[in-house]
Amino acid sequence: MSKFIKSSLLAVATALSMGAHAAPTASYDFYSNGGGWVDSLTNSLNFTANGIGLTITPVSTNSDAKVAYRWDGIGLSAGFLEPNELNSSLLHTPGDALLLSFNQAVSLNSVAFSLWEGNSLGALDKATITTGGQTYALSASLNDGGFFVDTFGLTGVIPAGQFFVIQAQGDLSSFRLAGLNVTAAVPEASTTAMFVLGLAGVAAVVRRRKV
Incomplete structure:
Protein backbone atom coordinates (compact mmCIF):
# COMPACT_ATOMS: atom_id res chain seq x y z
CA MET A 1 0.00 0.00 0.00
CA SER A 2 1.48 3.35 -1.04
CA LYS A 3 2.24 6.11 1.45
CA PHE A 4 -0.35 8.27 -0.31
CA ILE A 5 -3.15 5.74 0.22
CA LYS A 6 -2.10 5.16 3.83
CA SER A 7 -2.13 8.88 4.59
CA SER A 8 -5.54 9.26 2.92
CA LEU A 9 -7.04 6.41 4.94
CA LEU A 10 -5.56 7.86 8.12
CA ALA A 11 -7.15 11.23 7.36
CA VAL A 12 -10.54 9.58 6.78
CA ALA A 13 -10.26 7.61 10.02
CA THR A 14 -9.43 10.80 11.91
CA ALA A 15 -12.43 12.57 10.40
CA LEU A 16 -14.74 9.70 11.34
CA SER A 17 -13.41 9.66 14.90
CA MET A 18 -14.54 13.26 15.34
CA GLY A 19 -18.11 12.03 15.61
CA ALA A 20 -17.19 9.84 18.58
CA HIS A 21 -16.32 12.86 20.72
CA ALA A 22 -19.13 14.99 22.09
CA ALA A 23 -18.99 18.65 21.10
CA VAL A 186 -19.06 20.41 14.88
CA PRO A 187 -19.40 19.19 11.26
CA GLU A 188 -20.89 15.71 10.97
CA ALA A 189 -18.22 13.03 10.67
CA SER A 190 -19.67 11.77 7.39
CA THR A 191 -19.47 15.25 5.88
CA THR A 192 -15.88 15.67 6.98
CA ALA A 193 -14.96 12.23 5.68
CA MET A 194 -16.49 12.95 2.27
CA PHE A 195 -14.53 16.20 2.12
CA VAL A 196 -11.27 14.39 2.90
CA LEU A 197 -12.03 11.68 0.34
CA GLY A 198 -12.71 14.37 -2.24
CA LEU A 199 -9.33 15.95 -1.57
CA ALA A 200 -7.71 12.53 -1.80
CA GLY A 201 -9.35 11.96 -5.18
CA VAL A 202 -8.08 15.27 -6.52
CA ALA A 203 -4.59 14.51 -5.25
CA ALA A 204 -4.69 11.08 -6.93
CA VAL A 205 -5.58 12.64 -10.29
CA VAL A 206 -2.74 15.12 -9.95
CA ARG A 207 -0.29 12.31 -9.11
CA ARG A 208 -1.35 10.31 -12.19
CA ARG A 209 -0.84 13.27 -14.47
CA LYS A 210 2.66 13.75 -13.11
CA VAL A 211 3.61 10.11 -13.78
Missing part, protein backbone atom coordinates in the same frame (compact mmCIF):
# COMPACT_ATOMS: atom_id res chain seq x y z
CA PRO A 24 -18.25 20.95 24.07
CA THR A 25 -21.23 22.57 25.77
CA ALA A 26 -21.00 25.89 27.61
CA SER A 27 -23.33 27.56 30.11
CA TYR A 28 -23.29 31.28 30.91
CA ASP A 29 -25.09 32.42 34.06
CA PHE A 30 -25.66 36.17 34.32
CA TYR A 31 -28.25 36.02 37.11
CA SER A 32 -26.86 36.54 40.65
CA ASN A 33 -23.44 35.60 39.32
CA GLY A 34 -21.04 38.51 39.12
CA GLY A 35 -23.21 41.57 38.64
CA GLY A 36 -23.52 44.15 41.42
CA TRP A 37 -26.62 45.83 42.82
CA VAL A 38 -26.09 48.85 40.57
CA ASP A 39 -25.67 48.65 36.80
CA SER A 40 -22.13 48.53 35.49
CA LEU A 41 -22.10 50.17 32.06
CA THR A 42 -19.53 49.16 29.45
CA ASN A 43 -19.04 48.93 25.70
CA SER A 44 -18.79 45.14 25.83
CA LEU A 45 -18.77 42.15 28.16
CA ASN A 46 -16.55 39.11 27.65
CA PHE A 47 -17.09 35.60 29.00
CA THR A 48 -15.49 32.20 28.46
CA ALA A 49 -17.02 28.84 29.37
CA ASN A 50 -15.56 25.45 28.46
CA GLY A 51 -13.33 27.07 25.84
CA ILE A 52 -16.17 28.88 24.07
CA GLY A 53 -15.72 32.65 24.13
CA LEU A 54 -18.64 35.09 24.14
CA THR A 55 -18.69 38.86 23.67
CA ILE A 56 -21.87 40.88 24.29
CA THR A 57 -22.17 44.34 22.74
CA PRO A 58 -25.02 46.84 22.36
CA VAL A 59 -26.85 47.43 19.09
CA SER A 60 -28.54 50.82 19.05
CA THR A 61 -29.21 53.90 16.98
CA ASN A 62 -27.89 55.81 20.00
CA SER A 63 -24.10 56.12 19.86
CA ASP A 64 -24.00 56.38 23.67
CA ALA A 65 -25.59 52.95 24.20
CA LYS A 66 -23.86 50.67 26.70
CA VAL A 67 -24.25 47.11 27.90
CA ALA A 68 -25.67 47.18 31.44
CA TYR A 69 -24.78 44.39 33.89
CA ARG A 70 -26.14 43.95 37.39
CA TRP A 71 -27.24 41.12 39.69
CA ASP A 72 -30.42 40.28 37.74
CA GLY A 73 -28.80 39.99 34.33
CA ILE A 74 -27.66 41.94 31.29
CA GLY A 75 -29.55 44.76 29.64
CA LEU A 76 -28.91 47.79 27.48
CA SER A 77 -28.68 51.42 28.51
CA ALA A 78 -29.24 53.95 25.74
CA GLY A 79 -29.69 56.93 28.03
CA PHE A 80 -31.67 57.64 31.17
CA LEU A 81 -35.43 57.20 30.78
CA GLU A 82 -35.66 57.68 27.05
CA PRO A 83 -39.15 57.58 25.48
CA ASN A 84 -40.62 54.05 25.63
CA GLU A 85 -37.65 52.80 27.63
CA LEU A 86 -36.88 52.08 31.26
CA ASN A 87 -33.20 52.51 31.92
CA SER A 88 -30.94 49.50 31.43
CA SER A 89 -33.54 46.99 30.28
CA LEU A 90 -34.12 45.36 26.94
CA LEU A 91 -37.21 47.05 25.61
CA HIS A 92 -39.10 47.71 22.41
CA THR A 93 -37.01 50.70 21.42
CA PRO A 94 -36.55 50.47 17.62
CA GLY A 95 -33.02 49.38 16.77
CA ASP A 96 -31.97 48.51 20.33
CA ALA A 97 -30.74 44.97 20.93
CA LEU A 98 -27.87 42.86 22.26
CA LEU A 99 -25.37 41.25 19.90
CA LEU A 100 -23.92 37.90 21.02
CA SER A 101 -20.62 37.13 19.26
CA PHE A 102 -19.02 33.72 19.84
CA ASN A 103 -15.47 32.75 18.93
CA GLN A 104 -16.84 29.81 16.93
CA ALA A 105 -20.13 28.60 15.48
CA VAL A 106 -22.51 27.31 18.15
CA SER A 107 -26.01 25.94 18.52
CA LEU A 108 -28.25 27.70 21.01
CA ASN A 109 -29.70 25.12 23.40
CA SER A 110 -31.49 27.64 25.60
CA VAL A 111 -31.74 31.31 26.49
CA ALA A 112 -32.98 32.62 29.84
CA PHE A 113 -34.49 35.99 30.79
CA SER A 114 -35.17 37.63 34.13
CA LEU A 115 -38.02 40.10 34.79
CA TRP A 116 -39.97 38.26 32.10
CA GLU A 117 -43.77 38.58 32.19
CA GLY A 118 -45.00 36.14 29.61
CA ASN A 119 -47.56 33.95 31.29
CA SER A 120 -49.68 35.27 34.15
CA LEU A 121 -49.94 38.82 32.81
CA GLY A 122 -50.89 37.93 29.27
CA ALA A 123 -47.53 37.75 27.54
CA LEU A 124 -46.36 41.31 28.09
CA ASP A 125 -42.80 40.39 27.11
CA LYS A 126 -41.85 39.22 23.64
CA ALA A 127 -38.48 38.69 22.00
CA THR A 128 -36.81 37.61 18.78
CA ILE A 129 -33.41 36.14 17.97
CA THR A 130 -31.81 36.89 14.61
CA THR A 131 -28.97 34.90 13.05
CA GLY A 132 -27.86 34.30 9.49
CA GLY A 133 -30.30 36.91 8.21
CA GLN A 134 -33.31 35.05 9.65
CA THR A 135 -35.40 36.19 12.63
CA TYR A 136 -37.06 33.73 15.01
CA ALA A 137 -39.78 34.66 17.52
CA LEU A 138 -39.59 33.07 20.96
CA SER A 139 -43.01 31.50 21.39
CA ALA A 140 -44.63 30.81 24.75
CA SER A 141 -44.55 27.07 24.02
CA LEU A 142 -40.75 27.15 24.38
CA ASN A 143 -40.89 28.78 27.84
CA ASP A 144 -40.49 26.63 30.96
CA GLY A 145 -42.51 29.17 32.96
CA GLY A 146 -39.87 29.74 35.63
CA PHE A 147 -40.62 31.97 38.61
CA PHE A 148 -37.55 34.24 38.77
CA VAL A 149 -35.98 33.24 35.46
CA ASP A 150 -37.81 32.08 32.32
CA THR A 151 -35.84 29.66 30.14
CA PHE A 152 -36.63 29.04 26.48
CA GLY A 153 -35.54 25.68 25.07
CA LEU A 154 -34.11 26.25 21.59
CA THR A 155 -32.54 22.91 20.61
CA GLY A 156 -33.37 22.34 16.96
CA VAL A 157 -35.32 25.61 16.76
CA ILE A 158 -32.62 28.05 15.66
CA PRO A 159 -29.78 27.04 13.30
CA ALA A 160 -26.16 27.18 14.40
CA GLY A 161 -24.28 30.42 13.96
CA GLN A 162 -21.55 32.63 15.37
CA PHE A 163 -23.56 35.83 15.80
CA PHE A 164 -27.01 36.23 17.38
CA VAL A 165 -29.06 39.39 17.98
CA ILE A 166 -31.60 39.39 20.81
CA GLN A 167 -34.25 42.09 20.55
CA ALA A 168 -37.40 42.82 22.53
CA GLN A 169 -40.72 43.07 20.71
CA GLY A 170 -43.98 44.56 21.95
CA ASP A 171 -44.68 47.94 23.50
CA LEU A 172 -44.59 46.66 27.09
CA SER A 173 -41.51 44.43 26.92
CA SER A 174 -38.94 44.85 29.69
CA PHE A 175 -36.51 42.09 30.61
CA ARG A 176 -32.84 41.15 30.96
CA LEU A 177 -30.65 38.38 29.60
CA ALA A 178 -30.11 35.95 32.48
CA GLY A 179 -28.27 33.05 30.88
CA LEU A 180 -27.35 30.96 27.86
CA ASN A 181 -26.51 27.36 27.08
CA VAL A 182 -24.74 26.54 23.81
CA THR A 183 -22.99 23.65 22.11
CA ALA A 184 -20.11 24.04 19.69
CA ALA A 185 -21.22 23.30 16.14
